[in-house]
Amino acid sequence: MTQGWEMIVRDLGELHGDLLIYGGVYSNLHALRAFMDIAQGAKIPACNIICTGDIVAYCADPEACAQRVRAIGGPVLAGNCERNLANGDDDCGCGFDEDSACNLLSRAWYAHADAQTSVESKKWMATLPDRIVFSHHGKRYAVLHGAASDISRFIWPTTPDTVIAAEIEILTQQVGAVDIVLAGHTGLLMTRKIGSTIWHNSGAIGMPAHNGKPSTHYSVISQKGIINNTLSYDHHAAHRAMRGVGLTQGYDKTLLSGVWPSEDNLPVDMRVSNPDCEQKTAP
Ligand SMILES: [Fe+2]
Numbered sequence: 001m002t003q004g005w006e007m008i009v010r011d012l013g014e015l016h017g018d019l020l021i022y023g024g025v026y027s028n029l030h031a032l033r034a035f036m037d038i039a040q041g042a043k044i045p046a047c048n049i050i051c052t053g054d055i056v057a058y059c060a061d062p063e064a065c066a067q068r069v070r071a072i073g074g075p076v077l078a079g080n081c082e083r084n085l086a087n088g089d090d091d092c093g094c095g096f097d098e099d100s101a102c103n104l105l106s107r108a109w110y111a112h113a114d115a116q117t118s119v120e121s122k123k124w125m126a127t128l129p130d131r132i133v134f135s136h137h138g139k140r141y142a143v144l145h146g147a148a149s150d151i152s153r154f155i156w157p158t159t160p161d162t163v164i165a166a167e168i169e170i171l172t173q174q175v176g177a178v179d180i181v182l183a184g185h186t187g188l189l190m191t192r193k194i195g196s197t198i199w200h201n202s203g204a205i206g207m208p209a210h211n212g213k214p215s216t217h218y219s220v221i222s223q224k225g226i227i228n229n230t231l232s233y234d235h236h237a238a239h240r241a242m243r244g245v246g247l248t249q250g251y252d253k254t255l256l257s258g259v260w261p262s263e264d265n266l267p268v269d270m271r272v273s274n275p276d277c278e279q280k281t282a283p
Helices: 029-041 062-072 080-087 101-116 119-126 161-175 235-244 251-257
Strands: 009-014 019-022 049-051 131-136 139-143 180-183 189-194 197-202 216-222 225-231
Touching: 019 029, 019 197, 029 062, 029 225, 029 235, 062 101, 062 119, 080 101, 080 119, 131 161, 161 189, 161 197, 189 225, 197 216, 197 225, 235 251
Parallel strands: 009 131, 019 049, 139 180, 180 197
Antiparallel strands: 019 216, 131 139, 189 197, 216 225
16 A cells, blocks of 8 residues: 555445446536436436546536535545545645646646535545445455555556556455456546456546547446446536636547547557557547
């Protein structure tokens, strides 16, 4: 563990029925509403709607999103954004290089999120767990945000097997052996099998996956396994909402274009600008 705090682990025991896995709401209230409509239409109980963190980030409505996610009443994991807002930190904690575009962009949205998120919501964020564990159809799951070694470490679709295997080993030391890891933080959908363990990231509902499409992602876990889903929502309204609060630095356009404002944070082999890059982001 590189975190300097005591880990909070929440054990949900055995879960029954289909699960909805979502994360990266990123203050996008329009996407969250659309996701909740799907959850209600599918009659998924709140206890089976699991959030992998980063409720608050780039978009217009941090406080409304925090309140809505809290009101759902389902299990919610702390993302680095929740941790840092609760701690009173002055940045998102992603560790971007000082001169990177991600760092410059994060100054605007983090300041907005920090100013708009209520003290009450920050207190709630401070109570969120660092790990969630549960069993479902004979498999043991653990939910983490970035990686087991660091809440803000990015595990990308192209991260080497050896790196992910080392993270699974650390996770095993923290919470015991698991069959399936559910992660967040990157905002990119991915499923990798490392040895006998599956590492799955449901992507983000609040920001496109840098694939040129405005739709976003979440997952369903049923008896048949993990099913990836796209979320279509009123991204034009979400874009207008961002511009309305002065968040015009780049992520507002991403909601329309599906393309991130910078590839600084992506590994080189995933950058679309790299001629050797295959499209490895979500379809
Ligand atoms: Fe994150």
